[in-house]
Amino acid sequence: MAALPKDGQAVDMQEWAFRFTLDVGTEFLLGTSSGVLDPQATELGRRFAWAFNLGVDGVAQKIRLGSLAPLYYNADYGKACKMVHEYVDPIVLAAIEAAQKTGSERHSNVGEEKRYTFLAALASEGISPKKTRDHVLNILIAARDTSACLMSAAFFELARQPGIQAKLRAEVDRQLEGRLPRYDDLKDMTYLNWFIKEALRLYPPIPMNIRVANKDTMLPVGGGPDGSAPIFVPAGQEVVYQIFSTHRRRDLWGEDADQFRPERWETVRPHFQYLPFNGGPRICPGQQFALLETSFVLVRFLQEYSRLEAPATSQQPWTENYTLTCSVGQGSWVKLTKRGG
């Protein structure tokens, strides 16, 4: 925050959110932040961020190509994967070495409690360095872009909805009276929670998904001329489902389905018509982390800035940028005015 302009100059909060979530993700998973939010970020951190972004885009392209993925070629993609591995590998090896050392120390009763990181927990499982790296990167990919997309969608709406922003700020001030938020505070802020749910409804970071039937299956609806009859799905059949359009269906959400209206969450209790984190046994295990992280960020911005507004040059309606996740096509440009400024 310290590095952001304080004088009403416009800043792309989407760019900020992607850096922030890379720093938080690497800190939480690896125990070492990439530090790319800092204007003085190291060359290594910067190269890692560039390579990670390019690698994720390459993964998205390969998923789209399906069985033709082996034909995907982008010289920079190979280079980017190598760079990401070169960044993560020494951290993984050090964690495995530390876990082995701690294991033998624990044996001789001289070990001490260390701070939890995902990598440290994984490193003590005794799996190979490559597998450990793959697990860590898998979670980083799942955690980082999704959370950044949610944050940038939230800033996009915050800057365009002064009335909603005023209600949020009033709730934050009432609850916190100027102090830093704690876990319970964030959970207690009803309007903030509605706001985030609404951002996930209109702008789900994962806008579509696919399942494959592992056996012959009969779905209760979807067949017949009007889609209300059962439908047969043979084993091996891919079924694509559109979360983005389901979240905007008028028959499920009402005539104002396209409007950003946090108040709707006072009464709606959706089931499978609301799937930002998917549902069932493979529901996102990181959802509480993402909700907490986003709540914290929004609260801190509402505390620090008296006004967040979209610049006159950035008033056009939301457009999509869909790679592995769906972000704001034109970026999330916001003019920030410091409180008391």
Ligand code: HEM
């Ligand atoms: C707003 C942020 C997030 C959104 C919208 C989101 C969304 C999703 C969705 C839709 C899935 C299901 C994918 C599928 O089944 O095909 C998923 C899975 C997953 N997410 Fe998240 N996620 C978010 C943040 C996070 C975070 C912060 C973490 C980790 C700290 C995380 C870790 C995972 C993992 C490990 C899976 C795979 C679970 C499995 O396959 O059983 N996610 N996420």
